[in-house]
Structure formats: structure tokens, C-alpha cells
Amino acid sequence: MRSLSIASTGMLAQQTNVDVISNNIANMNTTAYKRQRAEFQDLLYQQVSRPGAESSPDGNRVPTGIQIGAGVRTGGVYRINEQGAATSTSNPYDMEIEGPGYFQIILPSGETAYTRAGSFQPNDQGELVTSDGYRVEPPITLPQGVLDTVISKTGLVQVKLANQTNLQTVGQLQLATFVNEAGLEAKGSNLFMETEASGQPTIADPGEPGFGTVSQGFLEASNVNPVSEITSLISAQRAYEMNSRVVKTADEMLSTTTQLH
Secondary structure, three states: HHHHHHHHHHHHHHHHHHHHHHHHHOOOOOOOOOOEEEEOOOOOOOEEEEOOOOOOOOEEEEEOEEEEEOEEEEEEEEEEEEEEOOOEOOOOEEEEEOOEEEEEOOOOOOOEEEEEOEEEOOOOOOOEEEEOOOOOOOEEEEOOOEEEEOOOOOOOEEEEEEOOOOOOEEEOOOOOOOOHHHHHHEEEEEEEEEOOOOOEEEEEEEOOOOOEEEEOOOEEEOOOOOHHHHHHHHHHHHHHHHHHHHHHHHHHHHHHHHHOO
């Protein structure tokens, strides 16, 4: 009986769906988190009677045929990269990207990771780093005795020092964009890695054509919509229950068959 295996694929697919939704809900307050969505595809069909096959010597053809599906599978889980809301933090080292782009981060391995979570702080050397201590690329080093830090929309970092009237430029932030952002590999800690699917990064200053700008003192909030996620969760739960009902019905039909004499 095919219905048992078909319903089992449906239950597995909805389990994956719930996993994705639960991860979205868990990251409702994660800086710059992008919600994900599971996409499903139907499985191969068994061709009991192929459409268009001849049904008689006179050339009559079967109009629809008989095709029985084998169920469903998860085709992919992709990120929805719409802009999250801006949240004011009053921290001069917090930065939000308004528009396309990622900050570049140097990992301990020397590899470059990418993030939209611009919650930075200076370390003991004055270098601008993430909450995990990973250095921003290009490197931004703040001198001692900084009274104020100003970061422009175009990523120019300037500081005001004691006994100086003019601002001193200490670095220039740059952003990276990708042809296919959905192809980036999520590594956790708000970091992404380049893959063959994402393509190589294009690097430029904020505000250049095709690149977003930087807002100092703000962070990008998660783009998860709680109402939408709860609605999707209820829908996934109902679909799971319906598939489990199919399994129960198929089991009852098999039980009836075994009782025949």
C-alpha cells in the first residue's frame, strides 16, 4: 500500500518545516537574522498508464493516463534577505547596513567571513572587533585618548582626540555583496562563508552603486514576523496531523485485509 510511504514522506517534510519555523522563532531577537523558509517538491511518479499512449488500433489515445505520486521531499531551505528594522543603541561602534552588503570579518583561521550584524567594539589593541574578538576587515585601529568616534554613511571612520580641533581619519569600512546571497553558507554567530553557489564577493565602499550605506549607533533587527511564523506553525501542525491520519487509515485498511478468510 503506497499510502503508508507517501504519508511518511509528508510527515518528514512537515517535521523539517517545523524545524525551520522554530529556528526563526528562536532567532526573533538575533541581530540581523534573516528568516528562512522550507520549499517542497513532489517525488517521482509511477506511470501506471502514460498520457498519450494509444488505447486502440484506431489511434485513440489516453487523454490523462494514470500517474501515482510517491510523496514529497524538501527541495531546499532558503533565506529571505529583506531589510530588518533599525534599532537605536546609542553605541558609537554599532553599525547598521541600510541596503545590500556585508561587513567583512577575519576568522582565526585567516578566512574571511561575512556578517550584517554590526555590533562591534575596540579590543585591547584598539582594533574594531566583533563580540567574539574577530577583527573587522579592512582593519580599523583606534588610537589612545579617543574622545569621540564618527562613522559616516560611506564608512569613513574618524576620531576626535584630546587637544585637537580637527577629526582624524583612522580607516575606511568596506562592504561585500554577492550575486546569490542565498548561496552563502551559514556558520552560526551571525557569520556567513562564501561558496560556489554564492559566487565571489564584490568589494566597495558603502554608498557605491549597488551597495548600502552605514548608520552609526543602530543595529539591524531580525526580519522575523512573529504572527506570520505562528500562522505557518499552525499550518504545518495541521498538515502533519493529516498525514498521520493517512497512516492510521492505511493501517486500518491493511488490518481489514489480513482478517479476510
